[in-house]
Amino acid sequence: MTAPARRRRLAALLTAVALSAATACSSSGGAVPPAGGGGQEQNLLDRAPVASDADLATSPTAQAIKQRGQILIGSQLDTPLLSQQNPTTGQTEGFDAILGRLLAKYILGRPNVKIVNSTSQIREALLQNNTVDVVLHTYSITPARAEKVSFAGPYFMSGPAIMARKGDSAVTKPQDLKGKRVLAVTNSTGMALAQQYQPAEMITLGTNAECVTALEQGRGDVYVNDLTQLAGNAQTNDKVQINTGTFGQDPYGIGIHHGDDTFKQFVNAWLTKIQAAGLWQEAYRQTLGTVIPGDVPAPPKTGSVPGS
Amino acid sequence: MNGWGDHLGTFAEGALNTVLLTVFSFAGAVTVAVVITAFRICPVRPLRAFGTAYVELFQNIPLAVWLVLFVFGLPAVGISFGLFTTAAAATALYMASYYAETLRAGVNAVGAGQTEAARALGLGFGQSLSAVVLPQALRAIVQPLGNVTIQLLMNTALAAAVGVVELTEAANRINLVLAEPLPVYVGAGVCYAVLALMISAGTALAERKLAIPR
Numbered sequence: 001m002t003a004p005a006r007r008r009r010l011a012a013l014l015t016a017v018a019l020s021a022a023t024a025c026s027s028s029g030g031a032v033p034p035a036g037g038g039g040q041e042q043n044l045l046d047r048a049p050v051a052s053d054a055d056l057a058t059s060p061t062a063q064a065i066k067q068r069g070q071i072l073i074g075s076q077l078d079t080p081l082l083s084q085q086n087p088t089t090g091q092t093e094g095f096d097a098i099l100g101r102l103l104a105k106y107i108l109g110r111p112n113v114k115i116v117n118s119t120s121q122i123r124e125a126l127l128q129n130n131t132v133d134v135v136l137h138t139y140s141i142t143p144a145r146a147e148k149v150s151f152a153g154p155y156f157m158s159g160p161a162i163m164a165r166k167g168d169s170a171v172t173k174p175q176d177l178k179g180k181r182v183l184a185v186t187n188s189t190g191m192a193l194a195q196q197y198q199p200a201e202m203i204t205l206g207t208n209a210e211c212v213t214a215l216e217q218g219r220g221d222v223y224v225n226d227l228t229q230l231a232g233n234a235q236t237n238d239k240v241q242i243n244t245g246t247f248g249q250d251p252y253g254i255g256i257h258h259g260d261d262t263f264k265q266f267v268n269a270w271l272t273k274i275q276a277a278g279l280w281q282e283a284y285r286q287t288l289g290t291v292i293p294g295d296v297p298a299p300p301k302t303g304s305v306p307g308s
Numbered sequence: 309m310n311g312w313g314d315h316l317g318t319f320a321e322g323a324l325n326t327v328l329l330t331v332f333s334f335a336g337a338v339t340v341a342v343v344i345t346a347f348r349i350c351p352v353r354p355l356r357a358f359g360t361a362y363v364e365l366f367q368n369i370p371l372a373v374w375l376v377l378f379v380f381g382l383p384a385v386g387i388s389f390g391l392f393t394t395a396a397a398a399t400a401l402y403m404a405s406y407y408a409e410t411l412r413a414g415v416n417a418v419g420a421g422q423t424e425a426a427r428a429l430g431l432g433f434g435q436s437l438s439a440v441v442l443p444q445a446l447r448a449i450v451q452p453l454g455n456v457t458i459q460l461l462m463n464t465a466l467a468a469a470v471g472v473v474e475l476t477e478a479a480n481r482i483n484l485v486l487a488e489p490l491p492v493y494v495g496a497g498v499c500y501a502v503l504a505l506m507i508s509a510g511t512a513l514a515e516r517k518l519a520i521p522r
Binding site: 121124125142144145147148186187188191192203204205206210213214217218219 | 376379380383384388391468469470471473477480481483484485486487489
């Protein structure tokens with residue numbers, strides 16, 4: 001009884017040691033190497049503006065980032081066309097990722113970005129305790145959130161849309177959501193909006209990828225999320241389709257520490273500059289514009305929505 | 309800042325689901341654990357090997373992984389249950405390995421003389437297990453079983469990640485509307501603490517009723 005038990009205990013101990021060693025070795029790959037990605041984007045970065053000393057002097061936060069030599073951006077790595085890590089190059093690609101590098105270049109003179117993984121549950125906390133300098137990843141501006149964090153922007157106008165399995169066009173407008181089983185990402189604005197149309201059941205999962213899988217497997221009838229996210233899904237997955245344009249207005253902002261007005265003005269000034277120089281439009285063309293039909297939309301005016 | 313009242317219903321529903329998830333997973337886990345423990349101490353070698361393999365497999369892969377495997381993997385091979393059922397099954401199978409190890413510790417605490425005496429009386433393996441060994445084993449491990457049950461309660465929070473609206477997910481949803489993470493999650497934390505204390509109290513009561521004074 002005791003000898004085998006001892007052997008098993010030893011085996012368990014060795015397994016535990018091996019496991020902890022393995023986890024110690026696997027570094028969390030958050031750092032992104034300086035941009036050396038597509039030639040298109042390199043061209044864009046070469047033309048990007050850099051803040052003058054006078055600009056930097058207006059914001060202590062920007063100066064602190066410059067001192068550090070790196071900007072910490074809260075984002076995620078799994079959103080096609082917005083912020084998705086390319087497994088071969090390690091580079092994050094997409095609209096939000098390019099804007100992040102443009103902002104880094106504006107402050108630092110070179111696009112040195114460290115991405116800090118920030119899910120929608122912890123974004124406010126990351127900004128409140130200064131773990132990140134900005135959150136730049138499909139962060140919708142809402143008045144309730146504006147009490148916790150400040151928003152520069154909006155830098156993009158998106159909105160929820162409806163995705164279904166290929167060939168299923170039962171739901172073509174938000175009113176059709178009534179009595180349906182609706183999938184959404186935990187803590188997303190799409191989830192809040194869908195709930196107003198009295199679905200039979202709201203099923204929330206942690207990530208966009210899980211929601212798409214659940215939609216394919218029939219755990220829900222439709223999936224409500226931002227048009228930008230859905231566009232990415234439609235691009236990478238031929239089992240699903242987008243059924244509607246966007247309903248509702250969902251302004252994306254750049255989250256910053258609450259009450260840091262000088263930094264907010266600094267970031268807004270940068271947004272205005274890249275829009276005037278056509279860099280914003282070019283970033284859209286290279287990313288979202290490849291799957292969303294129509295012309296490049298007019299960039300939203302900074303401070304044009306409640307909460308910004 | 310207003311409208312806390314509207315959210316109490318969601319919160320209560322979440323708490324109820326956490327309790328149900330805990331109860332069902334507990335029932336499933338204990339049932340499986342008794343079988344696995346019987347396998348591990350029985351004289352048939354293949355069954356012993358199966359019991360060992362089961363425990364090692366489930367203990368050495370995190371529950372979060374099992375949940376994702378069950379929820380997204382099983383439908384891929386054509387087996388599909390509701391989210392709650394799937395999450396409860398995964399939690400039960402995972403926690404069963406911990407209950408089984410605890411039970412085995414209890415069995416090891418029963419003196420070898422007891423089994424020998426049972427055999428001398430002419431009891432078979434099943435009889436000596438059910439009438440002599442397990443009753444004594446259970447009495448010896450009331451406290452650790454309570455601890456594993458508290459662990460099970462905390463593990464049900466992982467079901468939020470696969471779409472079950474339990475306490476944690478309810479808190480997530482309320483926070484989405486109110487953007488008040490501190491009070492919402494502290495409230496959820498207090499609920500978990502109360503539930504855990506109830507399990508502790510139950511354990512202490514059972515301990516007093518069942519303990520063998522040595």
